[in-house]
Amino acid sequence: MAIKFIFVLIAYLLGAIPFGYLLVKFVFTEGEDIREVGSGGIGATNVTRRAGKRAGILTYIFDVAKGVAAVLVMRVVANDDYLWIGAAAVAAIIGHIFPVFLKFRGGKGVAVGVGVYLAIAPLSVLSTLVLWGLIVYFSRYVSLGSILATAAVPLWTLLYYGWLTPHPHLLALVTVGVVGCALIVAKHRENIVRLMHGTENKIGQRISGRNQTAQ
Numbered sequence: 001m002a003i004k005f006i007f008v009l010i011a012y013l014l015g016a017i018p019f020g021y022l023l024v025k026f027v028f029t030e031g032e033d034i035r036e037v038g039s040g041g042i043g044a045t046n047v048t049r050r051a052g053k054r055a056g057i058l059t060y061i062f063d064v065a066k067g068v069a070a071v072l073v074m075r076v077v078a079n080d081d082y083l084w085i086g087a088a089a090v091a092a093i094i095g096h097i098f099p100v101f102l103k104f105r106g107g108k109g110v111a112v113g114v115g116v117y118l119a120i121a122p123l124s125v126l127s128t129l130v131l132w133g134l135i136v137y138f139s140r141y142v143s144l145g146s147i148l149a150t151a152a153v154p155l156w157t158l159l160y161y162g163w164l165t166p167h168p169h170l171l172a173l174v175t176v177g178v179v180g181c182a183l184i185v186a187k188h189r190e191n192i193v194r195l196m197h198g199t200e201n202k203i204g205q206r207i208s209g210r211n212q213t214a215q
Contacts (some may be wrong), residue, residue, distance in 0.1 A: 003077055004074075004077055004078060004081075004084045007073060007074050007076070007077050007078070007084070007088060008074070008084070008087050008088050008091050009091070010070075010073055011070035011071075011073065011074060011087075011088035011089070011091040011092045011095070012091040012092065012094060012095040012100075013095060013100075014066045014069055014070045014073070014092055014095065015066055015067065015070060015091065015092030015093060015094065015095025015096045015099075015112055016095035016096065016098075016099035016100050016101055016102075016106070017062075017066055017095075017099075017101070018042050018099050018101055018102050018106065018107075019042075019058075019059055019062035019063055019066070020034055020041075020042040020043055020044065020046070020047040020055075020059040020063070020107065021033070021034050021035065021042045021102060023047065023051070023055055023058055023059055023062075024047055024050060024051050024055065027055070028047075028051035028052070028054075028055045029050070029051060032050070034046060034047060034050060034051075035102070035105060037050050038050055038201075039190075039191075039201075040105075041107045041108055042059075042099075042102070042106055042107040043059065043060075043063065043107035043108055043110065043111060044056040044057070044059040044060035044063065044111060045142045045143075046107075047059045049201070059111075060111050063096065063107075063111035063112050063115065064111050064112070064114050064115040064118065065115060066092065066096075066112060066115060067089075067092050067093070067111070067112040067113065067114065067115020067116040067117075067118070067119070068115040068116070068118055068119045069115075070088050070089065070091065070092035070095075070115075070116060071085060071088055071089055071092075071115075071116050071119035071120055072119060073088070074087075074088035074089075080169070082120075082169040082172035082173070083172060085120060085172070086120075086172045086173075086175060086176040088116075089116035089117070089119075089120060089176050089180065090116075090176060090179050090180055090183075092112055092115070092116055093109045093112050093113055093116065093180050093183055093184065094109075094183065095112075096109045096111075096112040097109045097183060097184075097187055107187075108146070108184060108187040108188055109180070109183060109184045109187060110146045110150065110184055113150065113153075113180050113181070113184055114128070114129070116176070116180070117153065117176070117177070117180070120173060120176065121156075121157055121160070121161060121173050121177070123156070123160040123161070123165075124153055124156040124157045124160055124161075124177070127152075127156045127160075128149045128150070128152060128153055128156060129149070131145075131148070131149045131152055132145040132146065132148075132149035133145070135148055135149060136203060140202040140203050141195065141200055141202060141203070142203050143188055143191035143192075143194075143195065143200055144191075144195055144200075146184070146188065147185055147188050147191070147192065150181045150184045150185055151181055151185060153177045153180075153181050154174050154177040154178050154181060157170075157173050157174050157177050158170075158174060161173055162174075
């Protein structure tokens with residue numbers, strides 16, 4: 001059991017790698033801290049607004065990959081023990097939201113959540129991405145799409161893995177979905193307030209310079 005605890009810690013550390021922060025600071029700007037501009041997030045949305053689509057796409061890919069990696073690494077020692085696989089999945093999301101490398105000030109966990117769920121419940125992820133795309137397309141708000149699509153993950157899981165193709169570890173899958181989604185939605189609380197007040201940034205808006213904050 002001790003080795004599994006260690007691998008949960010490894011999953012957290014994988015999630016805590018701040019790719020968006022590193023790309024902006026060392027690749028796409030001259031030492032700028034992405035946490036000091038825009039929304040302050042280290043994820044793909046804020047990175048795109050500051051450093052452009054290429055930086056945002058790379059951030060998204062790396063963040064999804066570290067979520068997938070966290071689950072796959074745990075499978076090495078846990079096999080099909082979904083208690084530990086689920087623990088690793090949640091640990092990776094927590095790592096991104098509260099990264100030890102950035103004094104626990106990280107991102108919102110959406111892309112990492114996509115990664116961990118892609119590794120354990122891919123059908124749910126595909127439906128979530130479609131829903132996210134539709135919401136963002138019609139509303140022009142990335143945050144709204146992220147909040148609503150994330151909240152739907154447990155429902156997609158029940159549909160696909162509880163009804164259409166029953167999964168022997170349905171409870172674990174749903175639990176990971178509920179806990180992970182709760183963390184991600186809670187991290188969007190400031191976005192929710194801005195959406196309610198009509199001050200949230202829409203997709204395509206760019207920010208520039210240091211200390212430019214989202215309204």
